[in-house]
Amino acid sequence: MPLSHSIIRGWTRYRIPTHFFHTHHPSCSAAITTNNPYWISSSSSSSSQRRRRMASYHIPRSLSSSSTNMEATAEAGDEEEPRESMAYDVLIVGAGPAGLSAAIRLKQLSEQHGNDLSICIVEKGNEVGAHILSGNVFDPVALRELLGEDVTEEDGPLGDTDVFRTPVTEDSFLLLRDSMRSVSVPHVLLPPQLQNVGKNYVISLGQLCRRLSEKAEELGVEIYPGFSASEVLYTDDGKGIYGIATRDVGIAKDGSKKDSFERGIELHARQTMFAEGARGSCSEEVIEKFRLRDGKEPQTYGLGIKEVWEVPDELHKPGFVQHSLGWPLQNSLMERQTFGGSFVYHQSTSNANLVHVGFVVGLDYENPYLNPYKEFQRWKTHPDIRKNFDNEDAQCISYGARVLNEGGYHSIPKLTFPGGSLIGCSAGFLNPIKIKGSHTAIKSGTIAAEAAYDTLAKGDAFSFSVSENGVLNPDEKAVDIFAYEESMKKSWVFEELYQVRNCHAAFHYGFFQGLLYSGFAAHISKGREPWTLKNQIQDSWHTKEAKNFSEIDYPPPDGTLTFDLLTNLQRSGTYHVDDQPAHLRIKEDLEHVPKDVSMQVYAAPEIRFCPAGVYEYVEDEKEDKKKLVINAQNCVHCKCCSIKMPYEYIRWTCPEGGGGPQYQVM
Secondary structure, three states: OOOOOEEEEOOEEEEOOHHHHHHOOOOOOOOOOOOOOOOOOOOOHHHHHHHHHHHOOOEOOOOOOOOOOOHHHHHOOOOOOOOOEEEEEEEEEOOOHHHHHHHHHHHHHHHHHOOOOOEEEEEOOOOOOOOOOOOOEEOOHHHHHHHOHHHHOOOOOOOOOOOOOOEOOEEEEEEEOOOOOEEEOOHHHOOHHHOOOOOOEEOOHHHHHHHHHHHHHHOOOEEEEOOOEEEEEEOOOOOOEEEEEEOOEEEOOOOOEEEEEEOOOEEEEEEEEEOOOOOOHHHHHHHHHOOOOOOOOOOOEEEEEEEEEEOOHHHOOOOEEEEEEEOOOOOOOOOOOOOEEEEEEEEEOOOOEEEEEEEEEEOOOOOOOOOHHHHHHHHOOOHHHHOOOOOOOOEEEEEEEEEEEOOHHHHOOOOEEOOEEEOHHHOOOOEOOOOEOHHHHHHHHHHHHHHHHHHHOOHHHHHHOHHHHOOOOOOOOOOOOHHHHHHHHOOHHHHHHHHOOOHHHHHHHOHHHHHHHHHHHHHHHOOOOOOOOOOOOOHHHHOOOHHHOOOOOOOOOOOOOOOOHHHHHHHHOOEOOOOOOOOEEEOHHHOHHHHHOHHHHHOOOHHHHOOOOOEEEEEOOOOOOEEEEEOHHHOOOOOOHHHHOHHHOEEEOOOOOOOEOOOOOO
16 A cells, blocks of 8 residues: 555544655654644534535526536436526636625625626635635735725724734845855845835735625625535537536545535526636636637746744744745856745734745746755755744744746736636736735736626616526626726736736846846836747746756755655645545546656656645556556645646646635635
8 A cells, every 4th residue: 555654633634655754754653733823623614504505505507507527427427417506697716816806896886886796706615715825915006996095904994804914114135145145135126016115014815815705795795615616617509608517525536426425506607707816727627618828828837835934022023024036946147047936924913923934936947856845945944044933932833835827918818708707816917026916816806897797787788687587597698708808908917017028038048137137127128128038838848857957865854944745734734535536637648648758757756846745656566667646635736736747647626625725824
C-alpha cells in the first residue's frame, strides 16, 4: 500500500505520500494537532440551514439539461432520475469579491428602480471565505465606489469590523542579494503601483468576503455555500447557457451509489456570472466552448504560497508592508531567471498580532527540479525575513496556496457569451506589478451587474423576470450582454492594466532587464510605448527536460521556522470525503504522459510543484517502472496541477461541495 499512514486532526484526514515518510515523518502514526485560535468548524449551523433550504425545493424544471459532463454520475451506473431545479434571474458561481460585489450591485439597482431581480450565489467552500486566499494589501477604491466612501470606517456600511483595522503605515522594498544580504530600494524609485501608505489596508480577504456576504444577504441575495458547480447547462442549440448543475453527492470511489446518494440540483438563470477565481473549472470550460480566448495571448499564472503567523508585541509593526525580489529565485542580474517575489504584511486584529508571509513563483519557470514550497521555506531563513517571526512565542497558525493570474491585459478573454459572463479572476484582471487583483475584481463585478440589470430589468425585459414568474420563460433567448465588456474597456481597470501590459514579459529577457523595463513603464511611458512584448507559450511548455538541470539540494526543515509540507498542510484544515471519485482526473487522450513522459523526460515535476503533496510515483509491482498515485484528499484547490503538468494532462473538476481547505484568516 503506497498510502499506509494518515494524519488525523479532529475530523480532518490527510493522505501522506510515501516519500514523506522517508525524509520527514519517521513516526507518522502520531496525530498532529494545531493550536489555531481561528479554527471554525465548517459544520456550522448556518451552513446546515442553507443546505436544508436548498434541499427543500421541489420546482419543476422549465428547461432540460443538454450537457452531460458529470462523469461521477455516469460512473454510478443506472440511468438517473431527472434533477430538481431552481430558477433565478442571475446566478453567480463563486462567493469571492467579484461575485459578492455583483450581487450587491444588482440588489442596489433593484432598490433604486423598483424592478427586483432574484439573485443566487453558489460557493463550493463549506462557508463563504473558506476557499479565499490572498496577500492581501487591499486597495478600497472599487469598494468605496460600490458601498460609499465610509466603507472602511467602523460605523460604515459593513459595520463594526476588524477588516479595515490596519491601514498601511510603512512601505519597504528589498532586493535580496543572497541568503544573507539585501539592498533596500528607495521609496522614490518604487513604481506608483507599489506605494500603499495612506491609501491601502492590510486585511484578510476571506474576512472581507464574509462581511460582504452578510451585506448581500441583508439585501435579499440567496447564498448557498457547500455546493459545487460541476456542470454548465447549455441551450439545445449549444450556442448559449442557462445555468449550472451542482455535483451529485454520495458516490463511492468505485462509482457505486452510497446510502447518502443525492442528485445534484439544476440552477437555471437568465444570466450566469462565473466568479470562480483563477483557473475556475466552469470558467475554463466556457472559455474553450465559446472560444473566448481567440486572438488573445494564453493566460500565465503564478503559484502563491502563504502562511499566517501570530507574533508577540515586540515583533509586531501594524501596517508594515514589505515586498522583495531576488534570492532564492533570482541569482543573476542578466540571465533569464524564475519570475516571482515575496511579501510580508503586518495586520492587527482585535485579539491577535498577525503577520502574513507569502511567496509567489511564476509558473513559466524552466527547471523541473524547482520546488516552490521549499523555495518558500528557504526564503524565510533570510535575516530580513526571519526577524518578523523569530521568537519562541511566535507560531504559524495557517497555511495555504492558490494560483493567480499574471498574464494581465494581453490575456483577458472575451468577457461575455450568450447567457453568461466572466468576472473577477475568472477573466484575469490581476495587476501583477501592483500585486493586487481584489479591487479590479470588485469593479468588474459591479460593471457586470450594471450591464446585466440594464438588459434584464428595464423596459419589456422585466416581463420575463423570474422574480415575477417563478421560472425561466422559454421564449426568452440567452442574451449576450455586450455592454459589460464595452464598459470594462472604458473603465480604470483596463487603463491600469494597459500601463503595465509588457512588464511581466520583460522578465523573460533577464532579471535586470525586467526591473529596468518595469521602472520605465511605471515612471516614464505609463503604457504609451507603441510596441507589445508577446507571450505565445502556455506555462507548461516552458518546462525544459530534466537532463538540462541538476537536482536542487534544499535544507531540511527545522520545525520552528521552516516546516515539512505535511505539517503545514494540516494548518489549512483541508478535508474531503474520502470515499468519492477523485476530482483530479487524467485526460483520456493524455494517459500516456504520466506513464511514459513525465518521470522519464521531466523528472516528475508534479511531485515538486504541488503545494499539498497530492502527486507521487510509486513502484508498480506489475511493471518494472513507477506509476502515478493521486492523493486527491490532500488537494487545497490551488489549481496548479491543471496548469503546470507536462502537456496539462490533469483536468481539475469540483469534488463534493464543502470539500477542500477551511481558511479562516487568509
